[in-house]
Amino acid sequence: MTGWIVDIAEEIWGLFFDDLGLAIAALVWVALVWLGARWLGPAAGPALFAGLALILVTSALRRAGQR
């Protein structure tokens, strides 16, 4: 009983934090956009998207370079 509960808990954790660097970078960027949202004004949305896309690409390229 506890075995499959632990398995499910690990599976759910892995859903979000498989690559901890990617998750942390994305959350830090979200926090920065939140803090600067008033200053960024209408550019906040595009800035959020652009930063997340850049983090994704950087993470994938870094992993490819470690092959």
Add this chain to the structure above:
Amino acid sequence: MIDLSHAAAPALAAFLASTVEFVEAATVVLAVGGVRGWRDTLAGAAAAVGLLALLTAVLGPALTLVPLRVLQVAVGVLLLLFGLRWLRKAILRAAGVLALHDENAAYAKERDEMLKLGGRGAGFDGIAFGAAFHICMIEGTEVVFIVIAVSAGGAGLLLPASLGAAVALVMVTALGFVLHRPMARVPENTLKFIVGVILSSFGAFWLGEGIGVAWPAQDLSIPAMIVGFGLISLATVPICRARGVKAAAVRA
């Protein structure tokens, strides 16, 4: 009343993501049933599906009690992390950096493990029931999360998202009954790529809404981000491939 344009994206995302998860579960169920018999294997799978349906029915409506801003931030964070993870993995698999998921290999491995456990008596087969219940709970929990997450952005989205997952369940179950072998030809990485793009876009949008970001084109920012994430990810695949080849050559 929810209109089709708002219901289509969560339903499609739930359908595609659920198809990937159900195919993985079906591979194990087919291997277990083929070795240990179908009665208790299917009973285990059905028990897990019933429990998960109950969870969705309870958790889904309960989310309406949470304030919208809090829900948008919480669900946005989870969707974003989940979507980016799937997208990154799909990019790396498409580039050949990571190996593609092999349903035939997973089926053979599970079948070998079941054969090693030996014969079964005439009564209840706890191993077959447990193995099928276990895999269906694991993969099904992911489906429940996806259904609840993609439907959390607006009232009335739980039904279309649940329908998307239900159609995937019926489709994969029917294919399993007909084929009696793993669905290795399902383009799992392509599905993960598409779902990763959709979930990342929904996650970024709802998270942005939750933290007070003004989107230039309101709801239309979601399809714009779907196109943006899709094109950027597609462009990243050949660069990752070249980088992977270069890194492998340096190590050789």
